Amino acid sequence: MNIGEKVKNLRNERGMTLKQLSEATGLSTGFLSQFERGITTIAVEHLSTIATLFKVKINFFFEEEAEIEPIVRGYNQPVIHKLNNMIDKQLSSFPQDKMIAPKMIEIMPHENRELPAPYPHQGEEFVYVLEGILTLMIEDTIYQLYPGDSAHYFSTRNHNWDNQTNNIVKFIVVHYPNDY
Structure with missing residues (x-):
């Protein structure tokens, strides 16, 4: 899964529209749409803003998709x-x-x-x-x-x-x- 898809998943999980994400980040809806579809890249400072908004660490977007064990002993x-x-x-x-x-x-x-x-x-x-x-x-x-x-x-x-x-x-x- 690419970085844009991870942002889209976080946005959808939180019930946020592209317009709301645009307003919260100052990035255009067109740019965000292209980014989520993997058509364009994003500057690290904008990705940091998105990470803060969704309350995740920025490395969340760069980590490989590993199967996360759902169990806490x-x-x-x-x-x-x-x-x-x-x-x-x-x-x-x-x-x-x-x-x-x-x-x-x-x-x-x-x-x-x-x-x-x-x-x-x-x-x-x-x-x-x-x-x-x-x-x-x-x-x-x-x-x-x-x-x-x-x-x-x-x-x-x-x-x-x-x-x-x-x-x-x-x-x-x-x-x-x-x-x-």
């Missing part, structure tokens, strides 16, 4: 984020080109029992509790989710979660759109 889950008492682990083998972002989050017990501030963002979220008791805030309502419980909500509503217990809380969260 439990012993090999990459830690993608650590902040204070929370650890996020990646559950997708190559999340950069996917529409959803599944993660496993572990919240350690902590001294501060003050609930974190809720906040909104684009999309929707699905949460499934594996271990412990998750405190989930959606707008002005506070829920206690136990192992096996789940919640699915629009993340445009003010929300947040926390561990208000003395035990670890583990849960799976799936974001749409992908925030990688």
